[in-house]
Amino acid sequence: MINDQSTPSLYTWAGGAEALLRLTEAFYRRVADDALLAPVFAGMDPGHARYVALWLGEVFGGPAAYSAERGGYEFMLAKHLGRAITEEQRRRWLNLIMDAADEVELPDDPEFRAAFVSYLEWGTRLAVQNSAPDATPYHGAPVPKWGWGVAPPYIKG
Numbered sequence: 001m002i003n004d005q006s007t008p009s010l011y012t013w014a015g016g017a018e019a020l021l022r023l024t025e026a027f028y029r030r031v032a033d034d035a036l037l038a039p040v041f042a043g044m045d046p047g048h049a050r051y052v053a054l055w056l057g058e059v060f061g062g063p064a065a066y067s068a069e070r071g072g073y074e075f076m077l078a079k080h081l082g083r084a085i086t087e088e089q090r091r092r093w094l095n096l097i098m099d100a101a102d103e104v105e106l107p108d109d110p111e112f113r114a115a116f117v118s119y120l121e122w123g124t125r126l127a128v129q130n131s132a133p134d135a136t137p138y139h140g141a142p143v144p145k146w147g148w149g150v151a152p153p154y155i156k157g
Helices: 010-014 016-032 050-057 065-070 071-079 087-103 110-131
Strands: none
Touching: 010 016, 010 110, 016 050, 016 087, 050 065, 050 110, 065 071, 071 110
16 A cells, blocks of 8 residues: 555665665766766766765755755756767666666666656756757756656555
8 A cells, every 4th residue: 555654755765875875886887897988977076976876865855965065956967068968878878877776786666666767767868958069958947856756666554
């Protein structure tokens, strides 16, 4: 039975900050070995995996740590402007982060993975649009808040 009052956030369901950091660390290890994505992330800030974990945490209902530490959506947007991310790179990014999610054993129930992939699909498509040389991105957006969508987790009650 689903009880909206007790439905955990995606952040909590995923395992919180530690799980998301394990995810991003595993992901960026894969990126470093990937011929298509390694050049995109060459010279990456040593804290990048942690920052992405903070971003995902905030998006998935955790603390607003990314906004507090990095400045929120505008800072994330600025990191993508002019990068000309290709569709091939976007799809590789998705594949590698899904492989990393399996590696670090993020929850694999259909409800969580559907919500997780939904955000990643939306976010990467937005990154491609915003990174185009002629992009005119929307400024001033809040950090997105992602939820379960149409299929929240089933909690035995």
